[in-house]
Amino acid sequence: MRLQYPSNIQIILVPCTGKVDALYILRAFEKGADGVYVVGCMEGDCHFNNGNFRAHKRVEQVQKILDTINIGGERAQMYNLSSSEGPRFAQIAVEMDEKIRKLGPNPIKLAKKKAA
Amino acid sequence: MIVADKKPIEEIIEEIKDDEKILILGCNECVTVCEAGGKKEVGILASALRMYFLNQGKEVKIDEKTLERQCDHEYLEEIRDVMDQYDAVVSLACGVGVQFMAEKYQSTPVYPGVNTCFLGVTEERGLWTERCQACGQCILARTGGICPVSRCAKRVFNGPCGGSTKGKCEIHNEIDCAWQLIVDRLKALDRFDDYENLIPLKDWSFERAGGPRKVVREDVQQ
Incomplete structure (x- = not known):
């Protein structure tokens, strides 16, 4: 299909979104990521039954934390799609890229630069 | 086990806002099982606090450690050598651990990171109920x-x-x-x-x- 999606998105492979801990997402923000989104299988299609539901709850947990510390919860998102949906994957990447650009850079990244 | 619940981050921030070197100290026992104060919760809280203070333009050192228990001398002794590096400790142990820490390390303030609730059981993950x-x-x-x-x-x-x-x-x-x-x-x-x-x-x-x-x-x- 050779679909295009924004080149600033770094993909981190995990065996299942159930492997994605809240801490992984927080660490990404701590290291300066402007946004993090978790892409899991369709709800009900998890090979491990509820990995994607767990990931969803962890993303929600991270969103609350990010809101509390004034980073912005909307910088973390969860999407569900099947592995055959290449165009949807590219569309989500564009959507997320646009959303994060509107929000601006991660304030942590700016604060780190300022502190350095 | 002793069941505890996480304190809101805002409340913890309020306690430690004037300190510059903080140790977040977890406990591997009951509070780990009820997912309030184990190694994972220490990591999440520490990460959130580091970002909060950085965002505020404050340089705050926040370290993480989780002890086997905080209600026994021998485990609390493990941090004796490093205690002088910190202005304050946020203990994610139950109230017992927080108090034993405070008794043992008189010159360092110890703040509770969880609300200790009751002696209870895990009915299912995310649901703990009182029994004793x-x-x-x-x-x-x-x-x-x-x-x-x-x-x-x-x-x-x-x-x-x-x-x-x-x-x-x-x-x-x-x-x-x-x-x-x-x-x-x-x-x-x-x-x-x-x-x-x-x-x-x-x-x-x-x-x-x-x-x-x-x-x-x-x-x-x-």
């Missing part, structure tokens, strides 16, 4: 293994109060009447005759009403 109030004189042998002290709102002995309706407590229709549970259990054990045996007046001096308590076991003392 450590009243000091266990009567479970007489009540079919169900405790009227911790599970009855009025802590009544010798049968339910007038507020028991269809097996539920009058304070909330989701709370089982402890005495209904006891009666059902005694019947299941074919010991319903025991229900007629009156439980004598309880000596509440063994409970919190008698002030702080202690257990002395000379046979194991060194």
